[in-house]
Amino acid sequence: MKRTCRLRLLGWVSLLTVGFAASHRAAAQVIDSIPPWIAAQRTIAIDERLATDAGLRVGDRVVLSPEPGNAIGDTVRIGAIVKGRADPSEVARSEYRVRMHLDHLQRLLAYGDRVDRFAMATTGSSASDSVLHAVNAVAFGFRAYPSRDIAVGTSKTFLVVSRFHRAIGMITIVASATFLLCIMLLKVDERRRDVAAMRLMGISRATVVRTVMLESSFVALLGSVVGVGLGFVVSAFVNAHYQTVYRTPLRFAIITPGTVAYAVLLSLVLGIGAGALAARRLARTPPLTLFGR
Amino acid sequence: MTATPLLSVRDAERDYPHSGEPVHAVRGVSLEIARGEYIAIVGPSGCGKSTLLNLLGAIDRPTSGTVTIAGTAVSGLPDREATRFRLENIGFVFQRFYLLPVLTARENVELPMAEAKIAAAERRSRALELLGYVGLAEREDHRPSELSGGEQQRVAIARALANRPAVLLADEPTGELDARTGADVIALFDRLNRDGMTIVVVTHDEKLAGAARRVVHMLDGRVVRDEPLLRRA
Amino acid sequence: MRLHLAALSLKRHASRTLLAMLGVAVSAAMLLDMVMLATGMRESFASLLSSNGFTIRVSPRGTLPFDSEATIGQADAAALAMRAVPGVTDVAPVLGTTIHVLGRPEPVTAFALGIDPAVQGDYQLLEGRDPTAADAVVASDALLRAAAARIGDTLDIAVGFDPQLRTYSGRRRLVVSGRARFTYLSADDRAAALSLGTVQAMGGGDRADRVSLFMVRTAPNVDPELARAAIERAVPRVTALSTAGAIAEAEKRLSYFRQLAFILGAVSLVVGFLLVTTIVTVSVNERIGEIAIMRAIGVSRAHVVQQIVIEGIALSLAGAAAGLVLGVFTAHYLNSILRGFPGLPDAIDFFLLQPPSALRALGLLVASGIAAGIYPSWRAASLPISTTLREEAVG
Numbered sequence: 001m002k003r004t005c006r007l008r009l010l011g012w013v014s015l016l017t018v019g020f021a022a023s024h025r026a027a028a029q030v031i032d033s034i035p036p037w038i039a040a041q042r043t044i045a046i047d048e049r050l051a052t053d054a055g056l057r058v059g060d061r062v063v064l065s066p067e068p069g070n071a072i073g074d075t076v077r078i079g080a081i082v083k084g085r086a087d088p089s090e091v092a093r094s095e096y097r098v099r100m101h102l103d104h105l106q107r108l109l110a111y112g113d114r115v116d117r118f119a120m121a122t123t124g125s126s127a128s129d130s131v132l133h134a135v136n137a138v139a140f141g142f143r144a145y146p147s148r149d150i151a152v153g154t155s156k157t158f159l160v161v162s163r164f165h166r167a168i169g170m171i172t173i174v175a176s177a178t179f180l181l182c183i184m185l186l187k188v189d190e191r192r193r194d195v196a197a198m199r200l201m202g203i204s205r206a207t208v209v210r211t212v213m214l215e216s217s218f219v220a221l222l223g224s225v226v227g228v229g230l231g232f233v234v235s236a237f238v239n240a241h242y243q244t245v246y247r248t249p250l251r252f253a254i255i256t257p258g259t260v261a262y263a264v265l266l267s268l269v270l271g272i273g274a275g276a277l278a279a280r281r282l283a284r285t286p287p288l289t290l291f292g293r
Numbered sequence: 294m295t296a297t298p299l300l301s302v303r304d305a306e307r308d309y310p311h312s313g314e315p316v317h318a319v320r321g322v323s324l325e326i327a328r329g330e331y332i333a334i335v336g337p338s339g340c341g342k343s344t345l346l347n348l349l350g351a352i353d354r355p356t357s358g359t360v361t362i363a364g365t366a367v368s369g370l371p372d373r374e375a376t377r378f379r380l381e382n383i384g385f386v387f388q389r390f391y392l393l394p395v396l397t398a399r400e401n402v403e404l405p406m407a408e409a410k411i412a413a414a415e416r417r418s419r420a421l422e423l424l425g426y427v428g429l430a431e432r433e434d435h436r437p438s439e440l441s442g443g444e445q446q447r448v449a450i451a452r453a454l455a456n457r458p459a460v461l462l463a464d465e466p467t468g469e470l471d472a473r474t475g476a477d478v479i480a481l482f483d484r485l486n487r488d489g490m491t492i493v494v495v496t497h498d499e500k501l502a503g504a505a506r507r508v509v510h511m512l513d514g515r516v517v518r519d520e521p522l523l524r525r526a
Numbered sequence: 527m528r529l530h531l532a533a534l535s536l537k538r539h540a541s542r543t544l545l546a547m548l549g550v551a552v553s554a555a556m557l558l559d560m561v562m563l564a565t566g567m568r569e570s571f572a573s574l575l576s577s578n579g580f581t582i583r584v585s586p587r588g589t590l591p592f593d594s595e596a597t598i599g600q601a602d603a604a605a606l607a608m609r610a611v612p613g614v615t616d617v618a619p620v621l622g623t624t625i626h627v628l629g630r631p632e633p634v635t636a637f638a639l640g641i642d643p644a645v646q647g648d649y650q651l652l653e654g655r656d657p658t659a660a661d662a663v664v665a666s667d668a669l670l671r672a673a674a675a676r677i678g679d680t681l682d683i684a685v686g687f688d689p690q691l692r693t694y695s696g697r698r699r700l701v702v703s704g705r706a707r708f709t710y711l712s713a714d715d716r717a718a719a720l721s722l723g724t725v726q727a728m729g730g731g732d733r734a735d736r737v738s739l740f741m742v743r744t745a746p747n748v749d750p751e752l753a754r755a756a757i758e759r760a761v762p763r764v765t766a767l768s769t770a771g772a773i774a775e776a777e778k779r780l781s782y783f784r785q786l787a788f789i790l791g792a793v794s795l796v797v798g799f800l801l802v803t804t805i806v807t808v809s810v811n812e813r814i815g816e817i818a819i820m821r822a823i824g825v826s827r828a829h830v831v832q833q834i835v836i837e838g839i840a841l842s843l844a845g846a847a848a849g850l851v852l853g854v855f856t857a858h859y860l861n862s863i864l865r866g867f868p869g870l871p872d873a874i875d876f877f878l879l880q881p882p883s884a885l886r887a888l889g890l891l892v893a894s895g896i897a898a899g900i901y902p903s904w905r906a907a908s909l910p911i912s913t914t915l916r917e918e919a920v921g
Contacts, residue, residue, distance in 0.1 A: 068587035068596055068763055141690030160866040167863055168790070171856060175552040175794075179801055182549045185542060186808040245781070347912040352822055373826060380824020387915065391819040395534035400527075407527035408825045452823065 042104050043079030049247050050096035051081045064098075066109050074108055076100075086250040088158055120144075173266065181274040188212055188278035195282050205283040212282070216275020223271060224264045231255060231263065297364070298325035299460060299491055300349055305358035305368075307344050318344040319355070320514035326460075326493060331486040333505035333522075334495045341514040342495045343464050349493060350383050350462045351375045363459050380409055384453030388465035390445040392437040398424060398448045399433040405455040423451035427481060443474025450481060454490075461485065463494040467501050479504050528829065532836040535809070546805045547845045553798030554849020554891050559857045559877065560791030561887040564784050566861075566878030571776050574873040575769045577709060578647030580618065581750040583767045584608065584740035584757060590767070590775060592622060597736040598764055607760045608740065613748030614757075618645040618741040621725050621733065625718060626694060627673045628682040633694075634672045636665075636716035638685075639708075640725030640737075647709070647741050649719055653677060654704025657720045662703035669716040670705060677702050683718075685728045696728035710871045742766075783876065791887070798845075798891050803898035806838050810906045817906050818914040827907040834903035835896055842895025846888040854879060 044064070046056060056062065058078050065073030082099065084090075106112065120135075122128045128146060135144040195208055235253035242252045307319040318341045326332055334342045347353035348360050351367040354375075360368040367378055379385070392401045402420040411419070424430050427447040437445050446466060453461055463482070467475035479501050486492050486506075496502050503522070510518035536543045584604075586596035598604055601619055608617045621640035626633045639648050643656035649664065654677045657664050663681065665673075675681060679702050686695035700720060708717045726733045744753045750768040757766040767775070777784065810817070817830055857877035864876040 067599065068589065070763070141688070141692055156866075156868045160864060163863045163866070164860065167860055168786075171556065172790075175549075175556060175797070178545070178549045178552050179797060182542075182545045182801060183804055185545060186804055189539075189542065190808055190811060242782070343916075344912070350822070352915075353910070353912040376821065376824055376826050378824075379822065383824075385822050387819070387822075391815065391822075391915075393531070393816055393819075395538050396531065400530075404527065404820070404825070405823050408823075408829065456824070 042074065042076045042101065044076045045080040045082050045099040046078055047082050047084055047097040049084060050098070051078075053096075057081075064100075064108060074104070076104075084248055086248065088250060089154065090248065117142075119147075173270075177270050177274075180270050181277065184216060184271075184274035185278045185281070188216075188275070188282055192282060192285075199283075208283045209276070209279040212279035213272065213275050216279070217268075217272050220268050220271025220275070224267045227267060228260055228264060231260075296327060299328040299330075299363060300324070300326040300493070301359075301361040302345075302348065303359045303361075305345070305348055305355040305360060307341070307348060307353065308356045317514050319348065321358075322511075322514070322516050324509065324516065324519070326491065328459075328491055329486070329489055331482070331492045331504075331506045332494070332509060333502040333507070334493065334509045334511060335497070335502050336511035338497075340511040342511050344514075345511065346462055346464050346493065346495045349460075350385055351379050352385070380405060381456055382459045384450075384455075384458035384461045386446070386449050386453050386461065386463040386466045388468040390437070390442070390449045390469075392445055392448055392452070394437050397434050397436055398429060398440065398451075401437070401448055402451045402455055405452060409456050419455065420451070423454055424448070426454075427451045428477075441474065442470050443477055446470060446474070446478055447481065450478070450485075454485075460491040460493065463492065463496075465496055465498075466494060467496065467498045472500075475500065528833045528836060531833055532840060535813075535837055536840060539809075542805070543841070546801065546841055547848065549801045550798055550842055550845025550891070550895075551848035551852055553794045553801065554846045554888060555853035555856055556794035557791050557798070557887050557891060558849060558853030558884055559860065560787040560794065561883050562853070562857050562877040562879055563860075564787040564791070565880055565883050566876050567780055567783065567874070568773060568777060569878050569880065570873065570875045572769065572773050574709065574871060575772055577873070578741075579743050580616075580647050580741040581744045581769055582742040582754050582757065583772060584742060584761070584764045585738070585767070587763050587765050589765065591739045591772075597621070597733075597738050598740070599736050601735050601737040601740075604737075604761045604764065605740065608742060608757050611753060611756045611760055613744045613753045614742055615745050616645045616743035618642055618647055618743075619722055619737040620646075620648060620739045620741065621722055621729075621736065622738040623685050623725055623729060623733070626684045626687055627669070627675075628684060628694060628697070630673060634669070634716065636669045636672075636718055637711070638663075638718040638720060638725065640722035641719050642722055645743075646719070649706035649708045649717075651704050651706050654702075657703050657724075659701075659703070660721055660724050661698065661700050663700040663718050663720045664704040664706045665702055665719075666708055666711070666713075666715060666717040667705060668714055669718055670702070672716055675702055677704060683728075685725070686730075696730060698724065698728055700724075707872075709873065712870055713872050715869070740764075795891060795894060798842075799894040799898050802838050802841055802895045803902065805841065806834060806899045807902040809837065810834060810902045814906055814909065814914055818909065818911050821907065821911050822915065827904070830907040831900060831903040834906075835899040838895045838899030839892065842892040846891050849891075850884070850888065 041061075044062075050056065056078055058081060060078045061075055062078065063071055063073045063075055065071065067073075080099075082097070100108075102115070106114065120131065122131050132144050132146060191212070195212075198208055199205070232255060235255050238253045239251050243249065302322055302324040305319055305322045306317070308315040308317050310316075320341075322341075322345060324345075334345060336342050344353065348355050348368070349362070351360070351362070351370065355368050358368070359366055362378070363382060365378060365382075367375060370378060392398075393404065396404065399417070399420045402423055403416045406416040406419060421430060421433060424433055427450055429444060429447055429451070432440060432444060432448075437448070440448065446469075450461075450466075453463075461482075466482075467478050470478060475498065479498075482492055482494065482501075483504055492505075494501060494505065502508055505522060507519070507521050509516055583591045584598075585591045585593070586598050589596050605617045605619060608614055619640075619642055623638050623640065625636050625638040627636065641648055641657075643658050646656075651664065654664065655662070663683070665675070670676065673681060680699050681702060682697065683700050684694035684697040687693075688695070706719065707713070708715065708719075711717050722737070726736070742753070742757065744750050751770070754766040754768045754771070758764065820830055821827070857879070861875055861877040865874075
């Protein structure tokens with residue numbers, strides 16, 4: 001597997017294995033009896049998954065080491081437990097995150113006066129543009145990028161997933177349309193004798209078609225409403241399930257007004273269209289043929 | 294009648310539930326039919342004649358009483374055995390022919406024989422023989438939609454004869470036919486009876502009733518008259 | 527006669543039958559695709575990991591191979607300890623790094639692996655020789671294209687780059703000795719392999735006696751799990767992962783696709799079942815009179831049911847066959863989308879057609895077609911004959 005992670009030093013740090021195992025047997029040591037003069041030691045913040053898996057609490061002391069499996073390092077106190085981020089790139093990765101003071105990590109890793117990058121907040125988008133240009137004009141050995149460009153660059157995985165979902169969605173729509181047409185034709189066909197009797201009584205084709213279409217529109221509308229309700233229920237379940245599985249606050253399924261409108265419109269078009277097709281076919285058949293003569 | 298009757302009905306009753314108050318379609322009917330007889334059951338609509346025919350054909354079971362055919366008490370048979378009995382002993386002809394529209398005339402006639410597990414070659418030859426008997430040998434490959442009403446009814450009669458039944462039961466066989474084609478069917482029944490077939494027809498058709506040897510009159514679920522018919526030679 | 531009758535009944539409403547078959551085909555295609563998705567990743571990943579015969583991967587403790595920048599120190603001692611574990615036949619060290627190919631209009635950056643050519647399992651040589659010499663390098667086609675180089679060319683390669691000073695460190699001149707396909711990388715990746723010692727030397731103190739990963743081969747009669755546990759006991763600063771363990775880790779990360787596959791597969795099966803049920807029910811309802819007639823002339827209930835079930839089976843079988851073809855095409859399309867994941871090795875496919883699984887899935891669909899036909903036909907065959915005939919006459 002290709003390496004994908006980099007150390008990020010932004011004043012706080014994401015460290016993967018510094019002194020901690022990814023397994024439940026955390027390499028952390030909790031030191032209970034500490035001389036008072038050590039009480040004023042550095043603090044770190046850990047994420048809640050690490051706290052849960054390693055059984056750590058605020059106030060516990062642990063050892064941070066730059067070497068995997070090495071118990072020799074800096075003794076620190078857990079100052080805070082941080083809630084997980086809703087970051088898609090962290091889903092399915094069993095990494096733990098530790099936040100330290102920059103100078104502490106630099107010293108621990110013998111990194112010197114170095115960082116991987118700076119993050120800059122500005123007063124607004126126009127200010128961002130001018131800051132960007134200014135930084136790049138004077139930068140020596142580094143470059144400034146707008147955050148959205150970084151997001152796009154690191155989103156390739158999600159673009160692939162998005163395309164995949166769209167493809168599955170298209171296939172599902174085609175499949176649904178086929179099923180719908182099939183079942184509408186069958187159900188309307190069941191009414192052939194009723195339609196034949198109506199036609200023999202003198203009721204016009206147009207009236208027959210309108211009657212059948214009214215019924216299919218009602219069914220399509222009712223189906224859409226039920227479908228939207230079902231969609232909400234299923235998405236709630238999906239979010240609850242994956243948030244538990246991946247231990248993240250990320251929402252995996254989001255239903256927007258646009259999504260609802262699209263789904264309802266599509267199902268109405270398909271349902272009414274299938275009903276219209278079936279009704280026209282039936283209305284065009286001579287009544288006596290419908291009676292089977 | 295001294296010989297054992299082929300069909301025997303004793304005190305048969307058939308009730309249908311209807312909004313709490315049962316409908317007595319057949320009330321205490323007793324009837325005996327000997328082998329080789331040709332009987333017409335007549336009466337106004339709703340008198341129970343078709344219901345009686347269904348009881349005779351083991352298509353329906355009496356609410357009380359017994360129906361015996363060729364020594365077998367069919368009224369007490371479980372469905373599977375009653376079905377088998379019908380297949381081997383009873384030929385049924387309906388008012389609306391009820392041929393399977395997807396099968397040809399010959400295949401329709403073969404259907405009961407296939408169910409009786411007759412070999413294909415023998416089925417085919419017997420089907421052609423029967424179609425010849427009813428005068429439709431040249432129409433063997435035609436589907437019902439390609440046959441006239443009279444022709445369809447004759448194919449239905451051939452089908453009813455497929456497994457050499459002991460008795461032929463017919464429910465309004467000329468009901469959907471015009472006078473000329475109806476006469477053809479009447480003539481066919483006459484010929485069958487002269488060839489030894491026991492026939493029971495239910496009919497409104499006076500000509501068909503007139504062709505029978507014995508007429509049973511029904512009214513309100515009861516047999517009110519049962520008399521031989523004197524026919525012109 | 528029953529088969530003949532079933533065929534004729536289906537032909538009677540040809541367009542309806544065709545549409546129903548299409549519906550079943552779409553259902554079958556989706557079911558097949560989901561089965562392929564559920565098993566594909568696992569099987570192709572397992573195949574990838576087993577392709578070179580290495581059964582255990584050893585990485586810095588608490589990490590997965592190349593999952594972080596961490597390296598294993600005292601690598602020589604670790605390798606020695608692992609070789610002493612009973613059942614271990616080969617230990618292949620791998621050190622990953624970034625290299626910069628200089629002397630071009632723009633420096634070309636690539637991923638490089640320091641390996642022992644005698645036991646390496648990271649690439650397949652396509653042309654030329656392994657980098658046995660200290661100054662040799664084997665490159666991927668993508669790197670050779672980017673660097674406009676061929677076998678025999680000398681490249682100026684550096685492993686370190688200071689962006690502030692814009693200087694390169696750890697430079698060496700290396701000769702391209704061969705071109706290779708890198709097993710765990712995509713064809714578009716710029717990659718190179720050179721001897722471990724060379725990479726360590728170029729990396730200076732930071733990389734001395736360090737590796738990113740060991741790949742371990744075990745004897746055929748040895749349980750890799752036992753060897754794995756023994757390696758972790760022998761070298762406590764590492765995590766050893768057997769092929770089965772690696773697959774389990776990969777499955778955990780890709781569990782979303784398996785679950786999606788399961789859900790969509792189940793939905794496809796249910797929809798296919800409902801479709802066949804609906805068609806059979808409508809068909810039976812239309813032929814209630816015919817069924818009553820057949821019963822009246824002496825056809826048994828079981829035979830009536832058989833005949834109708836045969837229609838359901840025919841529909842399901844035909845649909846399943848068409849669905850197989852459709853499913854293979856859509857799987858190919860969906861696979862091409864998922865293969866766009868950045869950094870995905872060429873050997874990984876998400877959708878893999880495995881005949882036994884495919885047949886089982888389609889068999890399930892056909893079985894559901896059988897089940898779909900039983901209830902409506904049994905119900906119709908059990909209706910009272912006389913009442914049904916009367917109602918059909920009136921109707």
